[in-house]
Amino acid sequence: MEHTIEVNKTFAKDVVNALNQTPKQLPSMYFYNAEGDRLFQKIMALDEYYLTRAEMEIVKSHRAEILKSFLGGDANFRLVELGAGDGTKTKVLLEHFVNEGTDFVYSPIDISQSVLNQLEEGVLKAVPNLKIDCIQGDYFKALSELNSNHLQKEVLLFLGSTIGNFGLEAGKNFLKELSNNLSSGDMLFIGFDLMKDPRVVLAAYDDREGVTRDFNLNLLKRINDELDADFDVDKFQHYPTYNPITGETKSYLVSREAQQVHFKAIDYTLELKQWEAIHTEVSQKYSFQMIEEFAQYAGFKIVRHFTDSKELFVDSLWEKV
Template structure:
């Protein structure tokens, strides 16, 4: 599950760019493609309408959902070292660009630390949701009025080229466990995209959810209160609202399963009975057999050797790894090589 509405993105279920803006036209084509596949699939990038974003805020507060609080804790513990690792020497300006900024909960830890060290920096949060960015801007104005903020409503591929225009060191933040939402080939391609506009002195700071007790992971994506189920099922409500679909949502159920062999947490929407669903915006109906599934999300978990190998393949080197005491999560500082 993405840890912020960037999430926002992913993109693992279909070969959809994580930077694709989820407008109605794109949603229509995505649904047409995804529901005519075998097996059927929809991307979790479409989880984050207004209702979905609120539900995800609730998920982050659940006792079972460890990623947010674990990363929050490790960033709090290591905030001084992380800030020092990101800051360039001799007062050179730092341009901090965050992809899928969301509510900025964890990022504010770093921003406060950089301000306390009187760093010369600008924060540029990027999100595809104008309302999310506006809420973040307002909260930053209240909590950190001295902060220089340059919000950017854009898809990722549009935001990355702006780095070349910035003086000094550039650092790209991709926090949470968003990188785990990509299929392996897409993940490598995305990291290469992130590395492409970076100079040797620039930095990339990425969050990775690490492998751990499978039961802990399973519970995080299938909580006892059913909030994660509501979050997944809201995708069907969204298709009803925006595309005139007639999903009978009570005839569907959320199912999540973790595979410790490949480190993939997979989520599905499962049809409780044989049924036909009509999508008015497409002028098309889709047949579902009893207990047929729509694959909606992947969330891969990693080992540290995997991260090292992935970085090397993407043309990056691992400079530092920051983890919590249980080694459940890692925020990894990367730099481009061979430039």
């Protein structure tokens, strides 16, 4: 009896739509299955991948100043986190805030209830006295509901360099929409990866061990598993680029030869020419001027920049005007 794969229709539709674009693409949000998560943890520990270490340095060395800035003249606030991940950096702040006797509630937002359950368990283990109120749902919907019951100042956390994965225009529009769901005086604490030596940037996406290459190729393996496709990963090379003028880092999977890939589960055939590229990811790097323009466009004023000692990364605090 032939084994049939149960197809996730959304996954199939998103993958095929992206591959039918010109140039061909794959959605980077699908990097993160169990193997993708494992590889990304490995990436974060690489020598070349400076981003996580730089931001961890910021939250550790500036936590007292960060708290002071969050409070401003207020007695309390709600700390709302978008996409908390495993919460490692957030825990540093939460622990400090609780130890200082701060009156605040921590509200991580995520579309997945199981992610929130894991996060809550992990955070409470590290910070047992924390007041936590998880919110399951879409960012904007959750923020809009919080805003309509506005009882205290909201401080949004958007750590990591997640904004960079949107690209420039989509990033600006995302921040504008965040701003539309906040009240005057609310704050946003957001991470930006700064423009720097182009070789340092490129090395972070093209490490010596090839972990980032495996992370990108794993997306093809996922499609093989979930859509019964026959990608041969050895027929692709991972190729990242960095443009020091625009600040865009892009990753591609390049077909080494002309080939056909069949997706048996959905009866779809992909044709690839020799050296044709599939765009998998964008990771924007920013100048301080670009950050200023982003804040202004979205209806915020910049309160303060917190950087690491090498100025590789910035966590920028903005206030809704």
